[in-house]
Amino acid sequence: MRGGWSKTFAVIGAVGLLAVSACGNSNDNSTGGDASANKDVTVFTWWADGGEKAGLDGLVSAFATDCKDYKFVNSAVAGGAGSNAKQVLANDLAAKKPPATFQAHAGAELGDYIKNGQVDDVSDLYKEWGLDKAFPQSLLDNLTVDGKIYSVPANVHRANMVWANPAVLKKANIDATKAPASVDAWIADMEKLKAAGVKAPLATSKGFAQEMVLEVVLLAELGPDKFTGLWKGETDAGGADVTAALTKYQKLLSYSNVDRDAIDWPDALGYVNKAQAAYTVMGDWVAAQQLSDKVPDSAYTYWPAPGTAGNFQFLSDSFTLPTGGQDPDGAKCWLKTVGSAEGQKAFNTKKGSIPARSDAVATDYPKYQQSAMADWTANKIVPSCAHGAACSLGQNDSILSAISQFSGKQDVATLQKALATAIKSS
Amino acid sequence: MHGRIRTWGPGALVLLPTVLLLGYFVYGLIGSTFNTSLTNKHNARPVPTKHVGFENYVNLFGEDRFLNSLKNLGVLTVAFIVGTLIFGVLWALLLEKGVTGEGIFRSIFLFPMAVSMIASGVVWGWLLNPSQGDDARGLNRLFDLLHLNFLENPWWTAGSRWTTMASIALPAVWQLSGYIMALFLAGFRGIPGELREAARVDGASEFKLYRYVLFPQLSPIALSALIILGHMSLKLFDLIYAITGPNQFRTEVPSVYMWNTLLRSDMAKAAGIAIVLLAVVAVLVIPYVAYTVRQETEE
Numbered sequence: 001m002r003g004g005w006s007k008t009f010a011v012i013g014a015v016g017l018l019a020v021s022a023c024g025n026s027n028d029n030s031t032g033g034d035a036s037a038n039k040d041v042t043v044f045t046w047w048a049d050g051g052e053k054a055g056l057d058g059l060v061s062a063f064a065t066d067c068k069d070y071k072f073v074n075s076a077v078a079g080g081a082g083s084n085a086k087q088v089l090a091n092d093l094a095a096k097k098p099p100a101t102f103q104a105h106a107g108a109e110l111g112d113y114i115k116n117g118q119v120d121d122v123s124d125l126y127k128e129w130g131l132d133k134a135f136p137q138s139l140l141d142n143l144t145v146d147g148k149i150y151s152v153p154a155n156v157h158r159a160n161m162v163w164a165n166p167a168v169l170k171k172a173n174i175d176a177t178k179a180p181a182s183v184d185a186w187i188a189d190m191e192k193l194k195a196a197g198v199k200a201p202l203a204t205s206k207g208f209a210q211e212m213v214l215e216v217v218l219l220a221e222l223g224p225d226k227f228t229g230l231w232k233g234e235t236d237a238g239g240a241d242v243t244a245a246l247t248k249y250q251k252l253l254s255y256s257n258v259d260r261d262a263i264d265w266p267d268a269l270g271y272v273n274k275a276q277a278a279y280t281v282m283g284d285w286v287a288a289q290q291l292s293d294k295v296p297d298s299a300y301t302y303w304p305a306p307g308t309a310g311n312f313q314f315l316s317d318s319f320t321l322p323t324g325g326q327d328p329d330g331a332k333c334w335l336k337t338v339g340s341a342e343g344q345k346a347f348n349t350k351k352g353s354i355p356a357r358s359d360a361v362a363t364d365y366p367k368y369q370q371s372a373m374a375d376w377t378a379n380k381i382v383p384s385c386a387h388g389a390a391c392s393l394g395q396n397d398s399i400l401s402a403i404s405q406f407s408g409k410q411d412v413a414t415l416q417k418a419l420a421t422a423i424k425s426s
Numbered sequence: 427m428h429g430r431i432r433t434w435g436p437g438a439l440v441l442l443p444t445v446l447l448l449g450y451f452v453y454g455l456i457g458s459t460f461n462t463s464l465t466n467k468h469n470a471r472p473v474p475t476k477h478v479g480f481e482n483y484v485n486l487f488g489e490d491r492f493l494n495s496l497k498n499l500g501v502l503t504v505a506f507i508v509g510t511l512i513f514g515v516l517w518a519l520l521l522e523k524g525v526t527g528e529g530i531f532r533s534i535f536l537f538p539m540a541v542s543m544i545a546s547g548v549v550w551g552w553l554l555n556p557s558q559g560d561d562a563r564g565l566n567r568l569f570d571l572l573h574l575n576f577l578e579n580p581w582w583t584a585g586s587r588w589t590t591m592a593s594i595a596l597p598a599v600w601q602l603s604g605y606i607m608a609l610f611l612a613g614f615r616g617i618p619g620e621l622r623e624a625a626r627v628d629g630a631s632e633f634k635l636y637r638y639v640l641f642p643q644l645s646p647i648a649l650s651a652l653i654i655l656g657h658m659s660l661k662l663f664d665l666i667y668a669i670t671g672p673n674q675f676r677t678e679v680p681s682v683y684m685w686n687t688l689l690r691s692d693m694a695k696a697a698g699i700a701i702v703l704l705a706v707v708a709v710l711v712i713p714y715v716a717y718t719v720r721q722e723t724e725e
Contacts, residue, residue: 263555
């Protein structure tokens with residue numbers, strides 16, 4: 001009996017092992033076979049819902065008309081600012097199984113992929129499709145690394161925006177139509193709002209939202225050139241002017257909601273819409289959110305963050321051509337759609353961003369985007385760290401950690417030291 | 427010779443798949459991770475890496491962020507184990523004393539275990555909202571409605587390391603107390619009734635009965651509970667990630683820090699953190715394994 005049992009188990013064990021290895025093989029074969037037969041173009045994004053998904057759908061319909069030979073395969077991974085998606089992508093790239101094309105923030109964040117040799121140079125395609133003429137020179141300068149361009153931007157977002165509730169401002173007799181002239185004037189307004197019974201005038205949320213508040217204060221206090229230099233290591237991060245800016249940031253945080261580490265940016269925007277707060281600092285994807293939440297235009301107002309008027313703090317979602325991708329021709333067709341006038345229109349009217357091309361027709365777009373498009377051509381362009389235009393992923397990780405530490409135990413010296421260390425790291 | 431193969435051959439065959447799978451997927455990968463932690467592979471660049479000895483470990487233990495995450499982990503583990511044992515044993519005692527509808531209570535207590543950590547983390551993230559007074563939401567709102575305002579607190583967003591990590595441990599305690607209850611209840615039921623009767627006949631009070639007769643027999647169960655809870659606490663990632671998000675300095679533990687490090691493609695550092703975590707788990711598990719092996723050989 002004993003021998004019988006052990007034999008049975010031995011057979012089961014051996015069969016199990018065979019089955020495991022067989023499964024592995026058959027999976028490999030089937031995925032490899034399908035991809036080459038069907039001309040699929042797998043597009044990797046973190047646009048899974050809301051205005052972002054609507055924008056992607058717009059791009060897909062343009063792709064379907066432009067590239068009839070290919071089929072769009074959605075490989076989106078949900079998660080704020082792509083935090084989960086970037087992890088999945090890093091694994092796929094490390095395993096040398098890149099998608100046909102993937103989404104990446106243009107600028108320093110793309111720099112990681114370039115240094116790692118994971119994306120191809122697309123400068124020739126720019127000439128072939130006339131993109132070098134269609135995009136403004138300031139954007140091309142920001143995209144160029146050592147004379148080469150590695151991605152095609154689908155849009156431009158503006159980060160240094162304040163969204164305000166005019167009804168709340170009116171309670172404290174503050175003029176809602178124009179921004180306070182400086183951070184100090186803004187702080188004075190917050191004091192007035194507190195006196196008028198608004199407990200937390202500035203609504204903000206966890207992670208990158210607090211980083212965006214810090215960035216607009218730094219931009220206002222340092223000015224665009226020193227601000228841009230800060231991320232490149234040209235401006236002394238330990239300087240007295242940075243200390244002064246960080247002290248003002250601390251002051252601003254004292255006017256914000258206590259649950260700032262527990263909520264996400266749509267909740268913070270909700271505080272403004274529900275008249276529990278007066279302001280929130282957030283990028284212009286707020287315009288799309290307000291549209292989908294059916295908040296009427298008259299219920300909110302917006303202006304560049306105090307002291308940063310004349311500066312356009314940009315971030316850009318762009319698509320790349322990964323090295324060793326499955327079907328480079330299909331990926332190129334996707335990139336061509338992304339860069340085309342129709343593709344940009346289909347995408348941006350829905351996502352709440354503005355087209356990267358300067359030949360777009362303003363009247364095709366809603367009210368907010370029209371003002372942003374005017375600023376895009378007239379303003380000075382500065383990059384954003386929170387959204388990868390000025391910082392690498394590693395730098396941003398260290399800065400986010402320092403900011404969350406500061407949100408709890410507010411020590412300016414520790415924050416400044418951590419900021420300087422983060423900028424020096426890679 | 428042929429006869430001897432017949433005796434041990436089938437057994438070896440049965441074990442072979444396990445040995446191979448474990449050898450590769452557990453021990454092989456531990457070795458590979460340890461090897462990575464000794465290199466300078468700090469990015470995804472396909473350049474040859476070289477061994478740098480224990481440099482990554484020296485850097486890690488000189489880093490505020492890592493030391494902070496280790497301290498957080500220590501506090502979390504203590505709060506989690508103590509909290510879960512208290513509730514688990516208490517519930518087991520209550521059920522053991524005999525109540526009507528025991529099955530229903532058992533299900534209620536065990537039910538949270540059926541919820542995945544990531545799902546309960548999302549809900550608890552909302553329950554642990556730090557707003558108080560008129561703006562209160564989540565648990566604070568409940569306390570406000572019940573006029574228990576003294577219980578309202580900012581949870582993990584303010585205060586000392588103890589209040590922070592104890593707040594994070596709260597959902598984990600909620601999830602696993604039922605499991606510990608089940609363990610202890612099984613233990614109580616395993617003790618023969620004659621022992622109780624004998625103790626009662628000898629005139630032992632109810633307290634003395636538990637103190638000197640029942641609890642000493644549950645020490646192996648208590649030890650298993652301690653090990654299970656301890657290693658679960660060290661692995662805790664999904665719950666913390668769901669409640670606080672990544673990059674929260676106040677609540678960061680090594681497993682979350684490892685995730686953040688992997689995201690920036692710093693393989694060597696991430697592998698270093700993994701090995702430190704493994705070492706901490708080993709400190710907990712090895713004495714337990716040694717103890718059980720000795721027990722078994724004595725028997």
